[in-house]
Amino acid sequence: MTDDFDQNDESETGEERRQRPERVADLSTLPVFLDLKGRRAVVAGGSDAAAWKAELIAAAGASVDLYAPTDTLTDEMRAVLSAPPPNGTLRHHDRAIVPGDLHDAAVAIADCEDEAEAERFVAAARAAGVPVNVIDKPAFCSFRFGTIVNRSPVVVGISTDGAAPILGQAIRRRIETLLPPALASWADLAARVRAEVMEHLSPGRLRRTFWERFSDSAFTARLPDDTAEADARGFVAALRNSPEAGGRVTLVGAGPGEAELLTLKAVRALQAADVILFDDLVSDDILELARREAKRMLVGKRAARESCRQEDINRMMVQFAKAGKHVVRLKAGDVSVFGRAGEELDELNREGIPVQIVPGITAASALAASFGVSLTHRDRAQQLRFVTGHSKKGGLPEDLDWQALADDHATTVFYMGGRMAPRIAERLIAHGLPAATPVAVAANLSRADETRGAGTLAELGLIVGRIGVDRPILIGVGRVFAEAAAEAARTLRDESSVPQQRSTGTA
CATH class of the missing domain: 1.10.12 (Lyase 2-enoyl-coa Hydratase; Chain  A, domain 2)
Incomplete structure (x- = not known):
């Protein structure tokens, strides 16, 4: 696998394109943070909107000159003028603004009643070489204010380029909860x-x-x-004395596929990674959340297909971490559920490499959400079991306790069991689980191409066959899926009761 992820080769495959870092997309506007401490700013108008702008730029440390006749000041503006700003200064001039007032200003803001007034203000500001903003008139603005999340000295600005201010406020509320x-x-x-x-x-x-x-x-x-x-300060010294001291590995659960089902901690790990070793089942939407400069390497393992050996994955993690890199090992579902994390943890611990686990939503939870059920419905299941559907050799595991699995008061979820579905049904029925036990099957859970099916245990092989054994299949067995199985049976009866239309025509 090449180390050059910037090449623009028309012969490259889709997977190779998927592994290249993304470049900066088009920007509708450039976000810039302006230092106004001790600088003069001009605000024209006595409205509520002008009051908010004056208070905002004063909070940024500006010396604000407000120009507006006293009899035009709103109650909001009077309140702002009566309370000294916590950072900058705010001085009121009891008159309308004139072009000379814009001299030496860092920014100029006005609330204008009509376009003619706005045109005069903008012309004067441009003549003075001052960036200008006319409130609620984006066509006259050389800069715009975004929605702000304030954790000073951390400040986040959000802009929708004037297209949807309410959306910007909704985004701000989301970010407020994250910081x-x-x-x-x-x-x-x-x-x-x-x-x-x-x-x-x-x-x-x-x-x-x-x-x-x-x-x-x-x-x-x-x-x-x-x-x-x-x-x-100790970490600074460690990095200075040994640049490799920063090497580490984070095992990250990518969830069932939909990017919105990632945890916040998983997103932060992706955005801090130097190298991302990702599984075959990780979606492009999730990879797009990673740091653009991160090297991305596909190390997926898939049945009936040439795969990257686990030993090679372990070696790469160790190699990159010992070179001082932050390695993210990105796995579909949850790291600790049939993800071979145990082998990776053993190797990393033997090599003395710091490692952290970021859990993800396991596919069984996505299965329950997709079918709208509780896996542990108290009237139908007193146990929940996760079982692998294939062994190291690729067949059905021979050391499973099938007698215990054939429990009518439990929910059992088989991972990676698509090819073994007929044998799974055969074993469970042979050990006493009724053939009419409800089952639910899904492939590509939470993704746009998710496919589902439901029915009885006796029909399991047929259901999986219709969905396709070459796709990542999850099988749920138990009475919690009774409604899904009944709905599937009704749909099948309705379809079979529709008369077949014969083609008629004339010779």
Whole structure:
């Protein structure tokens, strides 16, 4: 597998294109953060909207000159003027603005009643070389305000380029829930250690390694405690003395396929990765959430197909981690459920490589969601079992306790059991599970091409055959799927009761 992921070769396969880092897509506008501390800003108008803008830029440290006759000030503007801003200054001039007022301003903002007034204001601002914003008139703006999430010194700006302000506010609410309030304290700590990082760590990988590890702490801990600063400085020293000290592996569960089912911690790991070793079943939508510069390597294993050996995957993880890389081993479903994580953990621990597990939603949970059932319905199942549908040799596992699995008061989910479906049904029935026991089958769970089927245990082989054994199949067995099986039977009866239409015509 080549290390060059930037080549533009028309002969490359879809999988090769999938592994290349994504480039920057088109931007409708460029997000820029402007330092206004101690700089003069001009606001024209006494409206509520002008009051909000004046308060906002004063909070950014600007010295705001407000031009508006006193008799035009709204109650909101009067309230802003009566309360000293916490950061900058706010001075009111009891008159309308004139072009000379824009001299030496860093920004100019106005709430204009009509387009003629807006045109005059914009012309004066441009003549003075000042960036200009006319409130609610995007055609007259050289810059626009976005929706803001404030965790100063961390500030997030959101823009929909004026197309959907309400959508921007909805996005802000989502982000607010993702950024812990303690982030401000971690940002303050970052400012205290920044000089040491800049002095001792060379630009590029080493600095990014430090800040990625620091960011993990900011998102996984609450307030930084008394030892946080000493730990941060200690990691700087470790990286300075041994650049490989930052190498680590994160085993990440990618869930059943839909990107929105990823955990927040999984997304953060993808965005901090240097190298991503991903399974065959990981969707493109999930890979698109990864850091653009990360090297992506397909290491999937699939039945009846040439695969990457587990020993090779272990070797690659160790090799990249010992080179100081942050390796994300991205697995479909949950890392700890039939993902061979045990072998990978053993190898990494033997090599002394730091490793972390980020769990994912296992396919059984997606199966339950897709069919709208509870896997542990208290009136139908007192146990829930996850069982592998094939052995290391590729056949049905011979050491399963089929007598115990043939329990009418349990829900059993078979992973990777598509090819073994007829034999699974045969064994369960032979050990006493009624042939009429409901079953549910799904392939490509949570994806756009998800396919489902339901019926009885006696029909399991036929159901799987209709869905296709070459696809990732999950089989659920138990009375919790009774409604799904009944609905499938009704649908089949309805279809069979429709008379076949004969083709008629004239010679």
